[in-house]
Amino acid sequence: MLGVGSGPEGAAESGASDAADRHVPPLWFVPSARPGLSDADRDAVAILLSVHGLGPLTLGRLIDALGSPSEVLRVAARPGASKQLVDASRAEDGEGHAMPLGVAEAIVEGAASADRLLGEIRREGLRVVAQGDPDYPARLFAIEIPPSALFVRGRLDSLAAEHVVAVVGTRRPSPGGRRVASRIGAALARAGATVVSGLAIGIDGSAHAAVVGEGAATVAFIGGGHGKLFPRAHDRLADAIVDAGGAVVSEYAPMTLPSKGTFPQRNRLISGASDAVVVVEAGARSGALVTASWALEQGRDCFVVPGPIDAPTSAGSNGFLRDWPHLARIVSGVPQLLDDLGLIGAAALPVTRLPDPTDPASGQRIRTKSKVRPATSAAVLTGRSSSELAVGEGLVHGLVTVDELVAVTRLPLGEVLRALTRLEAGGLVRARGGRYEPAGQLAAANPKAA
């Protein structure tokens, strides 16, 4: 895509064909995919998904054997249905295991309490989006075992955006990791990409919050039912995500408790719904590594933010880079990441364009791989007062407290405080309990060469 020769039209075309390859999966790949689901069938899928022990594969076989989800329920309502369901769950060619009798009995039970389940869905304000529905995410459709239906709070259209990127990481990040997650989240949002994550405490939360802070849509795949939202501390974040036009999505029925097993399964949706996964920080056994592995398996791009070699919060992510040297890519900076994702053109960043070597008017030869260079902090701070400039540069260079800013800039304390307020009002600085960090465009910018 960076071919120097290709004109703008060519680039657009190749982009479109790329997207087509990725986004519209061959229908035959998913056995139970059938377009045009009726409301009754959609409800039936939702009810069947609430049955403990019934996974998407068995459910697919059942639906294939009996014709439709509502037919499955109808069969389950008859006397002596359990045996019939077990038989139906055996694949036509006799391959695969039939489901255990216990699961069949659970289906019968589920069919009997259909009203209660539908009531829960309504009470949580959820929408059921089943395979075949127009807003069922196309990318998810293409993964190996796509969920039969999703329980959705909010709008899914952001998952159909041209660029969808997952940002994941540990639940116990370092302040630096949190900052990087926010920067990446905000930069992606500003570049028009949809950010997907898992609503967990830590990196996930920082990424989601940064996107919401930009007023953009983000999608959270959660590892339990909506009625058992975990962690509860993120109730407000979940509301804010929905308010900002994004969605909180689960493949589990509303009252499903999140458990050890549900989170890794959920992780395949985070990577599956995205084009690329960015791991910010992951400890040695972090679930973020599971997401990254899913990404590689599903053919998604995988980016890893490298960390200090002695930081426990980066042990897993650094190890992943070592284990997959040709597949996992290094994030060397936020603008560089946007560039690698093909987003830099779309980013609303003040970008310094280098002279075009093919343009005779420029009269300069530049030897560089990339045509664009991210904005420098100096460019972002143009037009601001000298004290704001000094304070902004200081923050970009890693100063964090007012003490340090006063000591290094040699400005009077009052000047530093006022500059911080003006930068904060401009969205370029954020205060975090006595520490200050660059935000917005300043966070995405590269430091001015010292």
Next chain:
Amino acid sequence: MLATLLSATLVALEGRVIRVEVDVAPGLPGFTIVGLGDASIREARERVRGALRNSGFIHPPRRITVNLAPADVPKTGSSADLAIAVGILVGSEQFTARAGRAALIGEVSLGGEIRTVPGLLPMVAALARRGVRRVIVPADGEDEARLVSGLEIVPVTTVGDAVAVLRSRRRAGPMQPARVELAPVPAAGERSEASDGIRGPQLAAAIPPPDLADVRGQVEARRALEVALAGGHGLLMIGPPGTGKTMLARTIPGLLPELSDEESLAATIVASVSGEGPIRGLIRRPPFRAPHHTSSYAAIVGGGRGLIPGEVTRADSGVLFLDELTEFSRDVLEALRQPLEDGRVTIVRASGAATLPARFQLVAATNPCPCGHAGEEGRCSCAHGVPERYVGRISGPLRDRIDVWVSLVRMRAEAMVAMVEPEASVVVAARIAEARTRQRARPGGRLNARVSGRALRALAALRPETSAALADLANAELLSGRGTERLLRVARTIADLDASVAVEIEHLEEAARWRPPSVRPALALAV
């Protein structure tokens, strides 16, 4: 024979004159005290009996009845001991009082010595108002009693001394209009211990306040402290242990200007009633109270049978420092609402109700989380969400009363090297005093923290472009609705520190730094 003497007791912060009637009658030996006395009054019987016996007098083996009048005033404490003892001597005709009407205040010991009592100052003042011309007081309370002019103060050390005084023919001088007069301001350097300002359970008078020059770095918090003290604003310092929160708070006594005459008198009365040891003169230094976070509700608010003033009253016209604010019990924190709102506290007990002054300035400190290390890389051992809930324990109404918020962080070693030279307390104190003088000179003479919202707008004297800047700050989501008034209030103080008549944009911009953290909900969401 019946003897009638005058004494005084204490109701909350006020002295009340009481008449002590002692009847020594023939009959079965006995000793009864009537007249709404509490346990310490009933115990006076034993003290008086011992004191008389051990002073060479006779405790008459007759029927002794003591009546404390008026009967409807509840009496507490041991202030009437001396009057009762002398009354028994007069009633049993062991001596004849020749001097004119004198009042007696003092607690007696079993050995016959006389000790001072809490609240001597308001009691003597009450007697003076009643027209009493001569008061016999314990010698160790002489200085305190002499703060009241218009009556003769006779210090005594023993029951024998008191009898000698009453026996002599010397009469009290001509009556003067009684009033509580202010002692001359002690010159700097010769201040007595008790008036030194630091009188707290934690910070004993013996320790001089640390100087701001001893606090390394933390320029942001130092400035926040200066602004808060200059305008009387509530201050909350949030930071991990060891970052200097308590140290900064302890410099406060050295930063505040002396009390006005009126405040000084009120503070001295409170100190007297609280029984904080001998009072040598008017207390000129503002009180600094630092109760421990395990303090009980009654200790903070006041109460008990005698309606004893609590820490909020003892900090009146001074500073109440609550270290580890979030560790105080919820009841105590909620009880701070009324005093913070009205500048006084109303205590209602079975024994009566009292409204006590409580115009303190709140200074508080808290850790950011239970382990104290939130925000420090890899050091916080708290579970998810715990740090947020921890600071969240400070309820909304209390938050609204804290105008200045500042976070302290542990300084990096390499940053310490380049640190600017810290200012000394005297320099900062001078700026604070000047800013306060400017506020006192305005109509109403209130500190900015206590100016009404409407008056504040007028005081700010915003120019149109400054108003626009204020709206811009609010629009940038740096401020909530209520936050705007708070911002203006603090900006007014910063302008006063700057000797500026109007609040300018630069003052607003600095004031914005002292607003509570996390007003932008979206940013506060990520845990």
